[in-house]
Amino acid sequence: MTLSDGECLVCFVARQLDEFGCNGTHRFASLYRDHVAPRATALIARLSTMGACCCDCEMFMNAYEPASQLWTRAHESVDSDDFDEWAYATPPRTMPPCETTRRGSTKPCANWQRVSRSRNR
Ligand SMILES: [Zn+2]
Numbered sequence: 061m062t063l064s065d066g067e068c069l070v071c072f073v074a075r076q077l078d079e080f081g082c083n084g085t086h087r088f089a090s091l092y093r094d095h096v097a098p099r100a101t102a103l104i105a106r107l108s109t110m111g112a113c114c115c116d117c118e119m120f121m122n123a124y125e126p127a128s129q130l131w132t133r134a135h136e137s138v139d140s141d142d143f144d145e146w147a148y149a150t151p152p153r154t155m156p157p158c159e160t161t162r163r164g165s166t167k168p169c170a171n172w173q174r175v176s177r178s179r180n181r
């Protein structure tokens with residue numbers, strides 16, 4: 061486990077999940093808290109209320125998503141002869157390096173935003 065200096069909770073968990081996968085617990089969020097923000101005792105409870113009640117990967121389904129400026133723009137595709145296909149905005153395949161956060165904070169950096177429930181996928 062490597063924790064880069066100033067890396068935020070969400071980038072850290074995303075990176076660890078990428079490498080090791082989810083095991084159905086909040087192991088990476090707790091690991092981050094233990095190392096970086098030991099006083100954030102309510103972190104898991106807070107993630108739960110945001111929709112990540114059971115494990116780390118739920119953070120990326122229900123709580124945080126890549127910030128909108130990192131997504132490809134929606135556009136009309138001209139690939140098809142018969143009809144115009146609408147290509148929806150898609151999240152970045154790989155995340156840029158962490159924008160970093162204040163040590164001791166469990167807030168995500170500027171690479172992330174709260175999932176908006178109004179977006180149609
Ligand atoms: Zn999971």
Ligand SMILES: [Zn+2]
Binds near residue numbers: 068070157158159168
């Ligand atoms: Zn970050």
